[in-house]
Amino acid sequence: MFRRSGTATTLTTALVAAASALLLTASAGTSAAAATAPGFLAGTDLPPHPTSPWYAGAVTKGLPESAPFCLEGVLPAAGSWHRVFGTEYDTGAVQVSVRSASPAAAAKLAGALERKVAACAADWLRTTPGGTASWQDYGTLPVEEGAHVYGVHTSIPDSEPGVHLYGIGRDGSTVTVVRWGEMGNLSHAPVADFKKTTTKAVNKLNP
DSSP: OOOOOOOHHHHHHHHHHHHHHHTSOOOHHHHHHHHHSOOOOOGGGSOOOSSOOOEEOOOEESOOSSOOTTOTTTSOSTTEEEEEEEOSSSOEEEEEEEEOSSHHHHHHHHHHHHHHHHTHHHHHHHTSTTOEEEEEEEEEEOSTTOEEEEEEEEEOTTSOOEEEEEEEEEETTEEEEEEEEEESOGGGSOHHHHHHHHHHHHHTOOO
């Protein structure tokens, strides 16, 4: 079984970037872009946090400033929109949706995203001496053209571990990926609630 780890630094950097994005107000241009964007999750669609509400940033054209952990280099800028979510603690999330040129192109992108997440732990271990990591395939979901949920846990000595959940799905020519993350390990991850989140994310798309 692959063991791989993602550092707390990686998770913290992603969460800081998310918090910064949430402080920005939506401009008129952003509002116009959101009007033509695929449908996105609301904060209330994410797994409930025990002590904090979710705060949702604006739906913004293009990719996030920092690529979601495990998905570096695989998401195209063309046809992309994103939304960043945060809480008052260390839990954060981001959704990226991509309108591809055709259903076939979207299926190809969804497959590439799934392979990237499935290989993430092993890839991370090769570049992180002393780290540990693991991943879990939580299976597919029967929504539109299908969705798949994965979990990735990473840790390095003398640092807090990080846990991430990924939901990847497609409706016609539109692909969406949701990444949720916080400090912890896979046993702490809200998998059942996140599967509901992933199903909602795909159902809300405007293909």
